[in-house]
Amino acid sequence: MASTNSSQEYTLCTPDDTLCEIRTYEQEVIVVPVLLLLSFIVTLIILLLLRFCPEKVYKVRFRSVRPASHRPPRIINGIDAPPGLNALEGESIALDVSPTYATFSSSLRGGGPARGIDNPVFSNAALLNPCEAPRQRLPEKFKLVTSLPSSYALKVDSNVSLYRARMENRNVVLHVLNDSASESECDSFLGFASFLSELGPHPFLPELIGVVSLRAPLIMVVEELENQDLLSYLWKCRQAGPDSGVMTERQIFTMASQVASALDFLHSKNLIHGNIKARSVLVTQMRTAKLWGLGDVYMRKTYGYNYKNSPGQKKWQAPEILANRAASQKSDVWSFGLLLYEMVTLGEAPFAEVPVNELLQFLQRGKSLKKPHGCSNSLHTIIKSCCHWKEQDRLSLAELRHKLQSGEKSANDRTVLRASQPITIGHYLQEAGYGEAYNNYTVF
Secondary structure (H helix, E strand, C coil): CCCCCCCHHHCCCCCCCCCCCCCCCCHHHHHHHHHHHHHHHHHHHHHHHHHHCHHHHHHHHHHCCCCHHHCCCCCCCCCECCCCCCCCCCCCCCCCCCCCCEECCCCCCCCCCCCCCCCHHHCCCCCCCCCCCCCCCCCCCCEEEEECCCCCCCCCCCCEEEEEEEECCEEEEEEEECCCCCHHHHHHHHHHHHHHHHHCCCCCCCCEEEEECCCCCCEEEEECCCCCEHHHHHHHHCCCCCCCCCCEHHHHHHHHHHHHHHHHHHHHCCCCCCCCCHHHEEECCCCCEEECCHHHHHHHHHHHHHCCCCHHHHHHCCHHHHCCCCCCHHHHHHHHHHHHHHHHCCCCCCCCCCCHHHHHHHHHCCCCCCCCCCCCHHHHHHHHHHCCCCHHHCCCHHHHHHHHHHHHHHCCCCCECCCCCCCCHHHHHHHHCCCHHHCCCCCC
8 A cells, every 4th residue: 555745755655666654753743742631630730739738739839939038028908907007017918819728617517426515505516527628718808907915825836926807707816927937837837727627626625717828928717715815814803893804613613614525525536635724725705615725735746755845834734744754634634623723713823832843742742732712622622633643543534524514503603703912923933833934924
């Protein structure tokens, strides 16, 4: 079979050939389709990453970004701040562009009953599977953004700034990672946000509303709890006046039951809190207590025994931890007893008369907390049952929750607890064993 070409000069067959087979491969016929196919595959992968793994896309982009010192200053737009006030103090938050935020929906979808939730309002709730959680968009603009005062008692990393904002008719707190943060600090910030989302919702844990993860700066959006931390609220209860807080014995049982419910939820996920105290509890406007201080939980889960706790936690740590032994769920029960002591004394430090470096020896001699003034026998019995030297002698968390719920029914709800003297900050820091690093802590 002869084959000819319109341009005879390029043919490879002669007129005398009875059979001629020509195999000619044009480079364009093969290369162009391959390039088109590769570009399609790359585009598809990027779209899938944007849809399902936005954090990975951010990390790739972050490596190509110039150091913070060489970045041009960004212009803040879309911020509804009071006139004449630079609400973000130079912080660069890109809120005026189309949102590309990965968020975690607070809506609950089908599944089994939530563990650790015994409030009737949440009895039919189910925990979200993070992989199945619907992704939504945060609003393009946060409103009324103002910097939180330095007295805000939540201890955060020095690379994180806190702001109040208004979002969709609710108050939120923005945890903003500063531009000076390194790549490892960005990874840690995103890792903590991912940890919170995987932890799932619980009525007595602060709600993670969303995470801005695809552009600098990284922002974690958490619900605002108007009364902020429990320690500051207890100190307000010492005051007399229109701005003072209110604490009764029944309120102690109620709030303690809420914290115990959240702690039980953590224990059901094989997590030890390790930092149960008044500063790790946040309080809503309606005096609902929500357990926080989860940064240490994430760090221990990530780094294990290589992570060192703050020296300001020692007064609340169980004897086995002071003796450098492994923590257990019963270690959290010990700390919970000291939280009850803080609540009934309206914010006094436990073991105030004992220096930190002598606390273990003090406990080894069989000594314990004194009964606070105005503390009922039932509440004092629970505190003592939480703070036994031997772990096996302490209450289990299930027993503790049962005693708190029983005590709530008969507790006094008429007498408001008061203290004769306000807290002196320097004196408190010394008694609590915080050290000089915390001398900037103030009451708001």
